[in-house]
Amino acid sequence: MVTDRTAPVETAALAAEVEGLLEPAEADGVFRDTRECGGALLLAALLLISPPTPRPKTDVR
């Protein structure tokens, strides 16, 4: 694509873009707390290895 650096540019929009580039907002980060993750993993493991809920026997011998 042929680029044109002399294309007319909206001055006010450019001034706003300059201000935006000078002070961009900080990107949102996703944080995972190791202790929270460990706790969740332990809970899941305990649920998996727990014995089944005892139920009353219904069959008659």
Place this chain on the structure above:
Amino acid sequence: MAEQTQGAVPLSAVIADAATGVALALRGEGDPYALSGILRQSDALTSAAVRVLGADALAPYAVEHRAAPVGADDEAVVRQALAAYPPGADASQVSVWSYRGLIEASHAFLPAGAQPWPAPPEAEAAWVAGDPWPKLSHRVSQVAALALPGLAPGLAEQLAARTDDLARGFVRAVRRRDWLQAAGLGRWLARLPDAPSTLGLDSGLAFIRQMGGADPRVALHVVAAQRFYGRGW
């Protein structure tokens, strides 16, 4: 008209081109640096790009023992940028500091010519002492262009009192993979006298260059830290 604007280069691309040129010059590669050589004076976006880069647009002139003299047209390019984008009444502190940095760099590295350079505007610095460390780190990374030899000595002095907070911010930015912020903070830490040795600033800067060096502004900060303060590999 539509055909013209369709092919227009975005400002970010012009800034990236200019940052690449500055980084090359700081590495001592390529042709002798001239700001007017990497940004055309007739280009509508040149002033905006110089305003965003701030003092970094003149960083190669801060290198001692330059082989070539300052480009004759550079003064006009900088004056154009200063006239076109002065910080308004409601401008952010970062904008004012960046503008001030460009004026200070012009005073320091460019000949005055027929007209004297304007006086640097007063920039407020209460945020340096008052901001919590994550916010401080974010702001300081945005004024990384001021981390040039001799520029903003007052700001550097105030930031020295918060070196540990900036080191925390550096680690935080690396962990967030915010390479631009990390590189800017690393550059400031390279300038400050008491960056903690346990921080691993040199290897940190090398890591940032490896991971985020594809962004020309990240590369520029890392190269500046190495060229002016000998930090990083």
